Amino acid sequence: MSRHTLTNENAGELVMLDVEGFPIDRQWYVVSLSGKQLSVVASTFLDYLQEAAKQISEKMAAVTRNAG
Numbered sequence: 001m002s003r004h005t006l007t008n009e010n011a012g013e014l015v016m017l018d019v020e021g022f023p024i025d026r027q028w029y030v031v032s033l034s035g036k037q038l039s040v041v042a043s044t045f046l047d048y049l050q051e052a053a054k055q056i057s058e059k060m061a062a063v064t065r066n067a068g
Helices: 042-066
Strands: none
Touching: none
């Protein structure tokens, strides 16, 4: 289960195991055509992705701090 799916309600019920080769780090990329302006919808979606990534990163950092 990925860390970002944990909530405060179920975080106390689960434990993090130290497994060799984990966590699996992934990188996500957003691409667009060079020289083309994003539509309002695409720009709004990009803003959403950036904010969601920030929140997930902060939540993962908090879970890691609490697990140690």
